[in-house]
Amino acid sequence: MPGADDTAGDTVSTAQTGEQTEPATYDVHAAQDKWRSVWDALDPFRALDDGSKPRRYALTMFPYPSGDLHMGHGEVLALHDVLARYWRLRGCDVLNPIGWDSFGLPAENAAIRRREHPAVYTYANIEVQAESLRRYAVSFDWSRRLHTSDPDYYRWTQWLFLRFREQGLAYRKASYVNWCPNDQTVLANEQVVAGACERCGAVVTKRELTQWYFRITAYAQRLLDDMSLLEGHWPDRVLTMQRNWIGRSEGAFADFAVDGADGRRHDPLRVFTTRPDTLFGATFMVVAPESPLAADLVSDDQRAAFEAYLADTQRATEIERLSTERPKTGVFLGAYATNPATGGRIPIWAADYVLADYGTGAIMAVPAQDQRDWDFAVAHDLPIVRTVQPPSDFAGEAYLGDGAAINSANDEINLDGLDVDAAKARIAEWLETSGLGERTVNYRLRDWLLSRQRYWGCPIPIVHCGDCGEVPVPDYQLPVELPHLSGTDLVPQGTSPLAAATDWVQTRCPQCGGPARRDTDTMDTFVDSSWYFLRYCSPNYADGPYDPEVANRWMPAANYFGGAEHAVLHLLYFRFFTKVLHDIGMLDAAEPTESLVNQGQVINQGNRMSKSRGNGVDLGEQIDNFGVDAVRLTMVFSGPPEDDVDWADVSPGGSLRFLHRVWRLAHDVISPVGVDAIDGHEPLRRVTHRTVHDVEQLIEGRRFNVAVARLMELVNATRKAIDSGPGGADPAVREAVEVTAQLLSMVAPHTAEEMWETLGHQPTVACTDWPTVDPALLVEQSVTCVVQVQGKVRARLEVAPDVGDAELERLALADEQVQRVVDGRPVRRVIVRAPSLVNLVV
């Protein structure tokens, strides 16, 4: 492990100073054990929810139970706990819950390997992580602990699914879906990254399956609009990613009459376009090969060619299909449409550069104004007609810019000469009045595919009956519990392992009582994590997923800590759930969290930690070596929360030395408890009060690293006061050290408790009140004014903070050094920024 060798000298000393009268060293590990049991006994972190204090909900993304906690957990938990503890010191009733996202594939795969039930691995890991979390001293309210794989929890996931279904927000449809051949299950669009499975990296293929979806598209506009509530409180990066993902685009539908060459009648072919102004330039049409439109339109003599092309398309991987370098392939369908603007007869092709599930699955191809269509036209020798005049020096192919419309007139409408925006408006109006189309808004966002063909997830509470069809399991029968399957029962077969549990699958139809089959898919685990923050509010509530009255007292969460990798996954889904629950009257909040912080990653030597690089750092080992407080301090102090921490660049050994230094301050205080600081050494008091004031501002701004630096300054000033100032008996020293213990408790809780006790107080420092700042001590008595000549500093003046501009100018001009530099030249201009600066221009 890099870093351990050169810092071995800093490792924690064990208690070996028995014969000494005074403890010379601070035994970090003994302090950890001691305070853990005190906190367990006092239970100071339980949310009261009694209205005695203002409520604050501190939320952090709950862990998935894979092995023990790692360095990444160490970072996010340290940061998150600073806020939770800060709010507690500020007098808030803090809800700081913990739970586990405990359904999911890794446990299932482990169960297959180990020939056991996934619950064994899952709950064993949870215990390991719970123990580590307690050791790490995160100020969680353990009484609210939950696991999404508990029947008591997933009962309500099922209940919510049924409410969504009642609202028309959960439905089943057949479609071409993303299939991960490795995990043997379908995936939502959000879980496919660059054509590969977001979880395992396998190249995703397409399958036609009937699956359950959540109608998140119905909330596309709301998800966009409500970003105004998050602006400035959520990272721009996340909002940008969500905006891109939702992909709103404004345009129009246009209907093209289809000319049934083979004598069949066809409905008009409807297309979505963002450039209705280019309608006159539409020289052919393209439909997605997988779209039912293609199979419907194809003529008998082209059918064989089309089917061969469709088969080719489906062989191609997502990655190949997404490549823009790929030549534009396609096949003529033997059908023609009529361009509604020109009346021209244009051919209809099928080509895989058109997507079946975006827009209508068909486009009007305008090669002159769209490069993709241009490429296709060139490849297949189709006509190109410019309808926007490119600039005279335009050297490209398709012209996408603004310009005057040309070749765009018929008996009813004339766009020629209009710029793009004006032409769009004019033609949209014409389409609408002539019944050929309408203005519309289209989104890139697709519905959320939630079925999964795996075992260790929440069963979908639906029964399929031969007579009644899809029947919801009645609420009183929930939960639909998982059948007990383990080991080889779980080997993926392409269908859910639940299908093989015949006793479980066979059931009675809740409606007609006849024989029926249970739905054998489980839900995407992102469903489980879309509402866990609400269950925390009333974890034992038995009449619903949560008590709305209680949830409304806490929600929205004041802050959410978690990784940016969930920008268009969890963070989109849980906004969606929140909005649906809001709409059905179960929640007042429109957004789940007021603010969001994406912590950086913990890396090592410039790289992500990985087994293959051999640069892994183990959180447990770091804690063994340096102690919990030093590791937490290192995480918090390393830099801004959103920046990566390179473990090779930081110094847990240095953090531990700092903690020793702070700890000794408490032993050097020799004034009695309760002594009035008012008569104490004023310069130190000024530092103390300034520090409290600044730390408050800094924590509010999530600038934890700078807050720690301020605290270090206070510690340095206090040391100096003890050793070479007024000495340890001065009341100001006690004040400074008490404040230090309080502020330190946010980051290094054990050390802070040790100090608090040494200072003669009862535990726990975590529950004390934020120190009151005396504003008089913040006012500077004098400030240094810089006098510049030509922008260069030439003199410094000690002046009163409230000095006037005129007075300051007079003082500056009178300064001997300034006069020497000015050297009799006329002063052309004087800029005065009282009280800190005067600049003379000569």
Add this chain to the structure above:
RNA sequence: GCUCCUGUAGCCCAAUCGGCAGAGGCAGACGGCUUAAACCCGUCCCAGUGUGGGUUCGAUUCCCACCAGGAGCACCA
């Protein structure tokens, strides 16, 4: 290819509104403490802010271009 973010001391990072470039830490040097070493204490060293322009009395901060690193998007009609 397009968009956004970030470049400050050997290293990690600070620097309200444009106003003295350094708060804090790491590493390093020297001194004190020590039988000695470590711990500890003290003192010191170290950059003109990626590069080039512009605006300004004054630029790390604002604007433009470029370089480097990171992130996001990339057949969505």
